[in-house]
Amino acid sequence: MSVYQLQIGEINCAVLQEGVVKMTAEDVIARYPNAEPDAIAAAIAAQPPSGSLNLLYLQSAGSHILVDVGFGETPGPPDMGGVLRGLTSLGLSAADIDIIHLTHFHGDHISGLVDADGATAYPNARYVTTRSEWNEWMARWKASDAARDRHRLQLISSIAERVSFVAPGEEIAPGVEVVNLEGHTLGHSGLLIESKGERLFHVVDILHQAFQLARPDWHFGLDSDGALAERVRRQTLGRCADENILTLFYHLDFPGLGRVGRDGEVFAWKPVN
Ligand SMILES: [Zn+2]
Numbered sequence: 001m002s003v004y005q006l007q008i009g010e011i012n013c014a015v016l017q018e019g020v021v022k023m024t025a026e027d028v029i030a031r032y033p034n035a036e037p038d039a040i041a042a043a044i045a046a047q048p049p050s051g052s053l054n055l056l057y058l059q060s061a062g063s064h065i066l067v068d069v070g071f072g073e074t075p076g077p078p079d080m081g082g083v084l085r086g087l088t089s090l091g092l093s094a095a096d097i098d099i100i101h102l103t104h105f106h107g108d109h110i111s112g113l114v115d116a117d118g119a120t121a122y123p124n125a126r127y128v129t130t131r132s133e134w135n136e137w138m139a140r141w142k143a144s145d146a147a148r149d150r151h152r153l154q155l156i157s158s159i160a161e162r163v164s165f166v167a168p169g170e171e172i173a174p175g176v177e178v179v180n181l182e183g184h185t186l187g188h189s190g191l192l193i194e195s196k197g198e199r200l201f202h203v204v205d206i207l208h209q210a211f212q213l214a215r216p217d218w219h220f221g222l223d224s225d226g227a228l229a230e231r232v233r234r235q236t237l238g239r240c241a242d243e244n245i246l247t248l249f250y251h252l253d254f255p256g257l258g259r260v261g262r263d264g265e266v267f268a269w270k271p272v273n
Contacts, residue, residue: 009195018070072112133187183229
């Protein structure tokens with residue numbers, strides 16, 4: 001369990017590491033269908049793949065906010081559940097969380113909505129997500145007989161009464177604005193946090209490995225719309241670089257924080273150390 005605390009103006013922030021998903025070279029190669037396997041192999045020989053899950057916690061104007069929930073106590077990769085331990089180390093518990101922003105409905109972001117017994121893991125939270133995210137997955141899951149999809153349909157349905165939709169540009173708390181990052185999923189969203197002239201941009205899953213900064217044309221195999229995801233990836237990385245914004249990625253090596261630089265037509269990653 002690792003916790004990285006930072007302050008953005010008057011907003012207290014912490015990156016809580018849920019765990020690290022172990023991946024072989026073959027696992028990574030299989031995730032990038034439009035890249036040459038040898039090129040991916042060379043990229044990960046230069047820098048080992050990252051499988052971290054970096055969750056953002058925020059405290060703004062008295063609200064405790066969590067961005068995604070990881071796997072929690074539910075079955076998943078080994079050694080998950082760091083977020084709950086991280087909250088404890090901050091003097092908080094799951095019951096203190098008021099608002100949960102669900103960036104998108106992939107399993108590594110939503111599974112921990114329930115505890116090991118299937119009861120709601122965050123009893124006092126309300127949830128925000130985008131309408132397009134909801135619509136994409138409700139349609140896909142309802143059309144599927146796969147056990148995993150039935151499970152996720154049930155999981156999201158179990159919180160339906162406490163979900164409200166937010167549109168890009170709206171704030172979920174003072175200084176915490178929703179940003180459209182569609183493409184990875186159809187309603188994938190991030191957050192731009194701003195207070196007293198300081199900013200943090202949580203870009204979530206616009207990419208999954210640091211090598212995609214240098215190769216934004218390499219599509220991630222689980223993107224709902226690979227071409228749209230690439231366009232949004234290039235646009236968003238360009239904005240992070242041009243505005244020199246402190247940037248957070250959900251899956252890069254913990255804490256997943258750093259700055260994006262331009263390198264000709266592509267980009268470079270400068271992690272905080
Ligand atoms: Zn993810």
